Amino acid sequence: MSQLLSYHRALFQWHCRKFFRFRRHLSQLEKDYLEHCFALADSFREVSDSGYEHFSYYSYSHRVQGEQVNSSRLAYGSVLHPAAALQAALPVMKERQLQLDAYFLESPQSKFYGLGWDVLENQFKVYFRVQPIQQLPNNLAHLLHGYEPQDHRDEGLVSFTYTQNQLSESKVYLYPKNSLNLPPGAQGQASMVSDRRGLVKQYDLSQPDQWAQRLSPPGQKIVQLYLELDEGLDTIQWEDEQNYTLYFP
Numbered sequence: 001m002s003q004l005l006s007y008h009r010a011l012f013q014w015h016c017r018k019f020f021r022f023r024r025h026l027s028q029l030e031k032d033y034l035e036h037c038f039a040l041a042d043s044f045r046e047v048s049d050s051g052y053e054h055f056s057y058y059s060y061s062h063r064v065q066g067e068q069v070n071s072s073r074l075a076y077g078s079v080l081h082p083a084a085a086l087q088a089a090l091p092v093m094k095e096r097q098l099q100l101d102a103y104f105l106e107s108p109q110s111k112f113y114g115l116g117w118d119v120l121e122n123q124f125k126v127y128f129r130v131q132p133i134q135q136l137p138n139n140l141a142h143l144l145h146g147y148e149p150q151d152h153r154d155e156g157l158v159s160f161t162y163t164q165n166q167l168s169e170s171k172v173y174l175y176p177k178n179s180l181n182l183p184p185g186a187q188g189q190a191s192m193v194s195d196r197r198g199l200v201k202q203y204d205l206s207q208p209d210q211w212a213q214r215l216s217p218p219g220q221k222i223v224q225l226y227l228e229l230d231e232g233l234d235t236i237q238w239e240d241e242q243n244y245t246l247y248f249p
Contacts, residue, residue: 008038008058011229011249015060018225019071025119029091033115036088037076046079050131050155052175054188054204055079056234056247057114062222063245069218070120073245077114077127086112089126096124096165103137104128104158113157124162131155133174143172143193152176152191169196183238185210200237202247208233216242 012034016022023031037058047053061073078085086105092115093100104110109130116125130136133156134149140158157173171194179189185207192200205211211233212223223233226248235247 002039004041004043005038007044008041011060012038014229015071015074019060019062020119022072022074022117022119025072026117027092027095029095030115030117033088033092034076037078037085037114040078040081040084042080048079048129048155050153052153052155054175054190055113055129055157059116059247060249061245061247062219064216064219064222064243066216066242067218069222070118071222072119072121073117075114075116075125075127077112079113079129082111082113082129085114089115093126096162098124098126098162098165099167100126100160101137101139104130109135110158116159122164123168124165126160126162128158129155130158133172136172140170140172143170143195144174147174147191147193151178169194171195202235202237204235205233211236214241215244215246219244219246222246 041057045053046055046057048055057077057079059075063070063073089112109132111129113127113129116127132154134144136144153175156175159171159173160167161169171192174191174193176189176191182189183203185205186203187206188204190202192202194200212220215223229249231249233246234249237245
């Protein structure tokens with residue numbers, strides 16, 4: 001058994017013990033998909049063929065809203081092996097009877113990125129990397145209005161959220177080439193453009209401890225738990241001191 005496979009299995013089990021019992025809520029095909037992704041991992045950080053270093057092929061996230069915390073959020077896929085990950089994902093999407101635009105499954109501009117779950121919100125997510133991001137189908141192209149191509153990386157993400165297996169939100173993630181006016185302790189930014197919520201910014205952090213001090217007690221408790229793994233806060237979606245989403249590891 002490879003070291004990375006053992007790591008991802010142990011990380012998943014740790015989250016099940018500390019935060020949310022994912023296994024109780026996933027189908028057997030979904031658990032099989034996760035095992036495929038665990039085995040596909042080549043490194044902790046995988047770099048896309050466009051050279052972008054900040055795509056994370058796995059993520060556990062925690063949405064904090066006042067005293068309420070949703071830790072049922074999980075995503076896994078692959079950057080280096082999109083075709084193999086897609087083959088593992090197809091049975092899951094068939095089981096859920098999802099309708100996907102053929103562009104994302106067949107176009108050479110699109111590469112499968114991963115699947116995600118928000119169990120408490122009954123949401124399921126499918127992600128694709130698209131390059132060039134400007135070549136989106138007409139029903140999504142309007143999300144790029146107002147964003148200059150020359151100011152953003154050529155490769156971006158497209159995400160589809162399904163609530164009770166019905167499409168409820170489409171999102172495009174854009175990555176500015178030069179992130180100006182970043183908040184202190186941030187080293188990069190992703191601009192998520194949603195057909196439901198408009199623009200939402202996420203920040204890659206260079207000084208996670210500085211951000212941890214700004215969190216409300218529920219968020220600080222989460223950060224403290226991750227110290228068991230020697231993991232710091234990686235990315236944050238910030239609204240205010242009471243409303244934010246934390247992304248690990």
